[in-house]
Amino acid sequence: MLSYAFRRLLSTIPVLWIAVTACFFVLRLAPGGPFDGERSLPPAILQNLAAHYNLDKPLIQQYLFYVGDLLRGDLGPSFSSEDFNVAQQIMIGLPYTFTLGMTAFLLAIVVGVAVGCLGALYQNKMPDYMLGAMILVGVVFPNFLIAPILQLVFGIQLAWLPVGGWGDGSLKFLVLPVIVMALPHAGRISRITRGSMIEVMNQNFIRTAKAKGIGPRLTVMRHALKPAMMPVVSYLGPAASYLLTGSLVVETIFGLPGIGRYFINAALNRDYGMVLGTVIFYMILIVFLNLLVDIVYAWLDPKVRNR
Amino acid sequence: MTTNTEKEVLLQLKDYSITFKTPEGDVKAVSNMNLTVRRGERIAIVGESGSGKSQTFLGIMGLLAKNGQTSGQALLEGRDVLALKPRELDKVRGKDMAMVFQDPMTALNPSLKISRQLTEQLEIHRGFTAKAASVEALDMLKRVGIPDPERRFNLYPHELSGGMRQRIVIAMALLTKPKLLIADEPTTALDVTIQAQILDLFNDLTAEMNTALLMITHDLGVVAGLADRVAVMYAGRIVEEAPVDELFENPAHPYTAALHAAIPRPDQDVDDLVVIPGRPPNLQHLPKGCNFSPRCPKVQDGCIDRPPQLETLAPQHCAACFHPFPRREELLTHA
Amino acid sequence: MILNPAKRELLAAELLEAEGLSPEGRSLTKDAMRRLCRNKAAVVSMVVLTLLILAAFLGPYFIPHNYEDPDWAAFRSPPSWEDGHYFGTDPNGRDLLARVLYGTRVSLAVAFVATLVSVVIGVLYGAISGYFGGRLDSIMMRFVDIMYALPYILFVILLMVIFGRNVYLLFAAIGALEWLTMARIVRGQTLSLKHREFVEAARASGQKPLKIITKHIIPNLVGPVVIFAALTVPEIIATESFLSYLGFGVQEPLTSLGTLISEGTNAMENMPWLLIFPATFLVALLLSLLFIGDGLRDAFDPKDR
Numbered sequence: 001m002l003s004y005a006f007r008r009l010l011s012t013i014p015v016l017w018i019a020v021t022a023c024f025f026v027l028r029l030a031p032g033g034p035f036d037g038e039r040s041l042p043p044a045i046l047q048n049l050a051a052h053y054n055l056d057k058p059l060i061q062q063y064l065f066y067v068g069d070l071l072r073g074d075l076g077p078s079f080s081s082e083d084f085n086v087a088q089q090i091m092i093g094l095p096y097t098f099t100l101g102m103t104a105f106l107l108a109i110v111v112g113v114a115v116g117c118l119g120a121l122y123q124n125k126m127p128d129y130m131l132g133a134m135i136l137v138g139v140v141f142p143n144f145l146i147a148p149i150l151q152l153v154f155g156i157q158l159a160w161l162p163v164g165g166w167g168d169g170s171l172k173f174l175v176l177p178v179i180v181m182a183l184p185h186a187g188r189i190s191r192i193t194r195g196s197m198i199e200v201m202n203q204n205f206i207r208t209a210k211a212k213g214i215g216p217r218l219t220v221m222r223h224a225l226k227p228a229m230m231p232v233v234s235y236l237g238p239a240a241s242y243l244l245t246g247s248l249v250v251e252t253i254f255g256l257p258g259i260g261r262y263f264i265n266a267a268l269n270r271d272y273g274m275v276l277g278t279v280i281f282y283m284i285l286i287v288f289l290n291l292l293v294d295i296v297y298a299w300l301d302p303k304v305r306n307r
Numbered sequence: 308m309t310t311n312t313e314k315e316v317l318l319q320l321k322d323y324s325i326t327f328k329t330p331e332g333d334v335k336a337v338s339n340m341n342l343t344v345r346r347g348e349r350i351a352i353v354g355e356s357g358s359g360k361s362q363t364f365l366g367i368m369g370l371l372a373k374n375g376q377t378s379g380q381a382l383l384e385g386r387d388v389l390a391l392k393p394r395e396l397d398k399v400r401g402k403d404m405a406m407v408f409q410d411p412m413t414a415l416n417p418s419l420k421i422s423r424q425l426t427e428q429l430e431i432h433r434g435f436t437a438k439a440a441s442v443e444a445l446d447m448l449k450r451v452g453i454p455d456p457e458r459r460f461n462l463y464p465h466e467l468s469g470g471m472r473q474r475i476v477i478a479m480a481l482l483t484k485p486k487l488l489i490a491d492e493p494t495t496a497l498d499v500t501i502q503a504q505i506l507d508l509f510n511d512l513t514a515e516m517n518t519a520l521l522m523i524t525h526d527l528g529v530v531a532g533l534a535d536r537v538a539v540m541y542a543g544r545i546v547e548e549a550p551v552d553e554l555f556e557n558p559a560h561p562y563t564a565a566l567h568a569a570i571p572r573p574d575q576d577v578d579d580l581v582v583i584p585g586r587p588p589n590l591q592h593l594p595k596g597c598n599f600s601p602r603c604p605k606v607q608d609g610c611i612d613r614p615p616q617l618e619t620l621a622p623q624h625c626a627a628c629f630h631p632f633p634r635r636e637e638l639l640t641h642a
Numbered sequence: 643m644i645l646n647p648a649k650r651e652l653l654a655a656e657l658l659e660a661e662g663l664s665p666e667g668r669s670l671t672k673d674a675m676r677r678l679c680r681n682k683a684a685v686v687s688m689v690v691l692t693l694l695i696l697a698a699f700l701g702p703y704f705i706p707h708n709y710e711d712p713d714w715a716a717f718r719s720p721p722s723w724e725d726g727h728y729f730g731t732d733p734n735g736r737d738l739l740a741r742v743l744y745g746t747r748v749s750l751a752v753a754f755v756a757t758l759v760s761v762v763i764g765v766l767y768g769a770i771s772g773y774f775g776g777r778l779d780s781i782m783m784r785f786v787d788i789m790y791a792l793p794y795i796l797f798v799i800l801l802m803v804i805f806g807r808n809v810y811l812l813f814a815a816i817g818a819l820e821w822l823t824m825a826r827i828v829r830g831q832t833l834s835l836k837h838r839e840f841v842e843a844a845r846a847s848g849q850k851p852l853k854i855i856t857k858h859i860i861p862n863l864v865g866p867v868v869i870f871a872a873l874t875v876p877e878i879i880a881t882e883s884f885l886s887y888l889g890f891g892v893q894e895p896l897t898s899l900g901t902l903i904s905e906g907t908n909a910m911e912n913m914p915w916l917l918i919f920p921a922t923f924l925v926a927l928l929l930s931l932l933f934i935g936d937g938l939r940d941a942f943d944p945k946d947r
Binding site: 148156 | 794799887900
């Protein structure tokens with residue numbers, strides 16, 4: 001198990017290296033970048049840029065500095081802020097984004113798996129139809145539609161919850177954003193769980209478990225759940241990506257001071273440094289999340305560990 | 308050897324039927340079956356695919372598909388298991404009656420260790436602690452002939468061969484010392500060389516533990532080596548029942564005789580293989596008379612009017628046929 | 643044994659016939675079409691979709707106002723029958739109905755082009771990877787796996803930031819997002835197809851690989867490709883709306899449903915109609931496409947439920 005984890009870790013290195021190198025060249029090629037006299041940026045920023053990018057040195061040295069900086073966690077200067085560089089801006093936004101993302105992720109898994117299991121065990125009865133409805137709403141309505149509707153209903157008309165902002169950080173500010181983020185994934189996860197559960201319950205080893213008289217609770221919880229979760233875990237990798245992109249919209253609509261909102265503002269203002277830096281950060285994050293997912297998958301399915 | 312009547316009755320099937328409801332109509336997989344199994348007895352149930360031999364016992368274990376319905380009674384030590392609620396049935400299956408299935412490659416849970424799959428029954432049915440259960444399970448592994456059991460105890464099923472998996476499945480079934488062991492074609496999916504070993508295992512262990520054995524098979528060779536008594540099934544009914552030697556010497560029902568004749572012999576020419584003509588019965592449209600009549604070489608007018616009942620032809624030997632084959636001694640005396 | 647070309651074609655045709663496929667690769671069966679028509683949700687959706695398409699492309703010729711000229715007499719006015727602003731007007735006095743229809747047209751156009759791009763790339767990539775197999779396949783699929791895991795939309799945004807907000811770039815970028823899954827499906831199908839007898843026969847008689855791929859394999863992929871394309875279209879529309887909503891999609895004076903919804907959200911307290919109408923159109927579009935896609939999938943592969 002450990003050796004599998006280690007091997008997977010090693011395999012992420014080439015991926016990251018290629019991605020990072022690609023970003024290096026993108027920055028050099030981009031029109032309006034620091035290497036392009038066309039754009040007029042404030043002098044303080046130009047100074048930061050020049051200092052950071054060592055434009056007078058040969059390309060290979062620039063590249064080495066670039067990689068070295070990345071390894072130290074320095075993502076370069078921002079084009080729109082002279083006081084904070086990219087890494088610092090990300091750090092400021094990180095706790096908010098992390099809280100939002102993690103909560104939504106966990107909520108989606110718990111609700112999705114629970115509803116999916118119920119749908120599988122009580123096929124074509126009430127829980128199954130609830131499932132269908134939840135999937136439909138969550139998957140079809142884009143999050144930028146659900147958000148304003150919920151804001152209108154719960155924030156303005158009923159005034160139960162705040163319409164946006166982080167406020168004092170208390171729970172009520174999180175409720176709407178987390179629901180909007182989690183809903184589409186809860187829907188998809190429950191659909192996957194349902195299908196998978198139905199398939200697993202028809203397997204021969206479940207028949208053996210039943211024949212042993214261990215009872216329905218253990219049969220489902222101990223024998224069926226683990227194998228049934230495999231497709232769900234496979235989905236979690238891409239799900240992390242989608243959650244990330246979802247956070248862009250959710251943070252913008254609800255006015256939450258997370259990385260997503262900084263990113264969007266930077267993109268609209270053509271702040272390449274910030275945009276590129278954030279993309280690199282997100283990429284590294286996603287690669288590691290996928291690594292985690294692979295490890296969890298190997299725990300569920302012992303056959304994978306020897307590959 | 309004690310005679311059969313001296314041993315206690317363990318399982319009794321009375322007027323037992325199984326019907327499957329399908330969109331195309333009802334399918335009667337088993338019709339009005341009667342069978343008695345005594346403690347420690349070895350009975351072989353013989354039949355082709357579709358004869359209902361597996362469904363009969365899946366039914367008493369409560370493992371039928373959702374559209375299957377049982378009727379009649381299945382008395383295990385006097386208790387009708389068909390009438391038990393699910394929770395009560397769970398106390399019986401895996402404990403007093405156990406089942407071993409055909410395909411060892413899919414019978415075990417691929418994501419749980421062998422140890423977990425073996426000990427859970429002991430913990431649930433007999434209240435063992437985890438430690439005590441492990442000890443007992445390891446001991447059973449030795450008895451079923453797994454080499455180096457301590458190492459294999461913590462492995463996953465896919466790390467073991469088919470033969471070993473089947474041994475583990477057998478170990479699992481016998482751990483709680485059940486009174487009845489049902490084995491559904493346990494050797495069909497295995498190599499010929501392993502088959503003999505597994506059959507010996509069944510032989511030895513059930514004898515040791517005085518467990519009654521119900522061996523479901525389509526292979527008469529398996530029957531010969533293992534059974535005390537044989538019940539032959541066709542289209543959901545028992546058509547002949549006899550002690551094993553008697554069945555081989557004097558097969559009475561034409562179907563049984565055909566099965567005998569169809570056993571290939573090593574010195575036989577390929578062109579001479581005997582087959583049973585006709586097609587397997589359609590369980591949705593069974594004939595009015597004898598189920599075997601469409602394929603029977605001895606069919607006569609009376610056979611298609613009403614179904615034959617089991618008639619006793621000799622001590623403990625009965626057959627459901629209007630024109631059974633005569634016994635060898637009768638042939639000899641008539642010669 | 644050397645087959646002459648005419649005999650080879652005949653043999654291939656016979657083998658295909660036996661497998662229920664025809665030499666031209668028509669594997670859509672009448673059965674599937676019949677099943678589709680029995681699916682009520684799918685049929686209703688097809689009607690709705692057709693109406694939406696007609697409205698989007700022909701509608702603007704029939705309504706009194708156009709989408710970009712402000713009506714100085716009616717700013718921010720709610721829907722009304724008399725002044726011809728059936729959906730009301732926006733803060734700039736522009737007629738909402740016209741804008742919604744126009745926006746739908748843009749969304750559909752993007753979806754069509756992007757789907758085409760993703761189908762072409764995906765099919766070629768998947769077929770080549772599946773057919774040649776071996777190391778090439780491993781490398782190609784590894785690439786797909788890696789791409790799958792990365793947050794594509796971020797790259798699209800990055801590209802948009804750098805290279806400007808060109809509508810055509812948008813089409814291509816979105817299409818480039820979706821080809822991955824198409825490639826995987828096509829590769830899977832190719833793997834199972836390439837061992838069928840008619841492909842072996844073609845190979846044995848010396849046909850060049852590219853010809854085999856284009857003449858035998860690709861025509862038989864039509865079924866799954868059509869299904870997947872139908873399922874991708876709603877995703878593409880959603881993605882384009884997402885980008886437009888954030889401000890990265892189509893630019894003024896062009897508009898799309900995403901942009902309209904963004905404008906509507908900002909004003910929803912006072913002018914709810916600005917949100918409701920574009921939202922309804924978007925949801926109707928997505929729902930109908932979803933049901934059609936599901937219906938197609940059930941029609942071709944009923945056990946997939």
